[in-house]
Amino acid sequence: MIKPLVKSVWQTLAGTVGWYKVKRGDKKLIVLMYHRVLPTTDPRYQFEEPGMVVSDTTFAMHMQVLSEENINVMTVSQWSALPAEQRPQLTVAITFDDGWLDNYEYAFPVLKRYNFASTLYVVSDFMDMPAPFWPNKVLRLLLTPGLQQTEAWQPLLALTGTLPPLPLTRDQGAAVIDHLKQHGDDTIYAALAPLSDVLASHTQTEMINQQQLHDALTNYGVELGCHTRRHYRLVEGLSETLLQEEIVQSKQLLEAANNQRVASFCFPNGDFSPAAHKLVSEHYDCAVTTKRGINTAANLQTSKLLRIGVHNDISNTPMKFRAKLSGAR
Ligand SMILES: [Zn+2]
Known part of the structure; x- marks a missing residue:
């Protein structure tokens, strides 16, 4: 029981002395990274990895803290465009x-109350879709509840190893996802292909659509950022064509x-x-x-x-x- 006490x-210390220090001293830009914002009662919350989601009440509390602290909130590109001496x-x-559609449903209305600008990094080919990422599908x-491990599961089970009877708990599911990360994305998507019918009957649209995006940009102080066309990780070895598609075409x-x-990218x-970074530097301000x-x-x-990535478990007070x-871990 020592460990939780030390952590607390x-x-x-980090939340008092550390925060006091951050507010003083040299000029700083803190960029908060959110993925999903959902009520804990929403099924989508339960079907998401814990590290990817904050609850709507946690998010509202975060914004209240920023407001109470009188923090300057602006987008990364607004900040980058300012001459250094004019930065707060x-x-x-x-x-x-x-x-994610849930940003539009649960985060943007809160931001509007505080008049806080934000940036939404959109994957251009993934709009208006069910959750397109393999961890969500898995x-x-x-x-x-109620799914059976049929023949169609065999390619996936070959990667996960034998699974206990379904349904698993959220933590068990997260452990399976961690285990799967040793395999390449293409391998995992291929193993999921025979299960596409099963998935189709258990999914809903979870990404923002064009009309909602337009509303967000027009009425909620949201700035549009680019997060590639298909969420390829821009690692070594990608062709010049693919880099152009993911970095330049997505922007266009x-x-x-x-x-x-x-x-903003x-x-x-x-x-x-290095090639991906160079192309991004040529086409984006930040x-x-x-x-x-x-x-x-x-x-x-x-x-x-x-x-600084934030999810519920590490930021709910x-x-x-x-x-x-x-900046504490
Ligand atoms: Zn992403």
């Missing part, structure tokens, strides 16, 4: 990855559909090869990674901005959230 003391002492930028299969598609310039999974940290004058690279804002 550490969080309190402390800025928080709010970012959402992937383009969790649907493992957690839905989003700009044409929304009649506005897209200035988000690297899927935080991965980038880009965000998944590398954890606070941006300061000393480490600032606007094409590789550090972020104001003290834990302040500890996260301070």
Whole structure:
């Protein structure tokens, strides 16, 4: 029982002394990274990995903390466009990855109440779809009551190993996903292919559509960012054609559909090869990674901005959230 106590003391220190230090000293940009925002009672919350979601009440609490602390909130591209001397002492930028419909349903109305701008990083080919990522599909299969491990499951079971009877718990499902991550995305999608009929009857649209995006951009202070066309991780070895599609075409598609310039890019999974980084630098004003940290004058690279990922378990009290804002693990 020592460990939780140490953790709690550490969080309190980070949330008080650490946060006090962050608010003073050198100029800083804290970029918050959110994925999904859902009520815990929503089935979509239960079918999501714990590390990918905050509850709607946790998110509202985060915004209340930022408001009470009188933090300057602006988008990464607004901040990047300012001359260094005009940047506030402390800025928080709010970012959402992937383009989830729940951001529109549960986060943007809260942001509007506080008049906080944010950036939504959309995967252009994934709009208006059921959850397109394999972890969501796997969790649907493992957690839905009543499913049987039929012949169609064999390719997946070859990757996961023998599974206990379904449905699994959310934590068991998350452990299976962790285990699957040793395999390449293409291998996992191929193993899921025979299960597409099963999945089709247990899914709903979970990504934002064009009309909702238009409303978000027009009425909710949301800035459009690009998160590739199909969420390829931009690692070494991708062809020049694929890099062009994921980095340049995605931008053109989003700009044409929304009649506005897209200035900000988000690297899927935080991965980038030198070639991918170069292309992003040529076409965007700024880009965000998944590398954890606070941006300061000393480490600032606007094409590789550090972020702080937040999900429910690590940020569901104001003290834990302040500890996260301070850059604590
Ligand atoms: Zn993503």
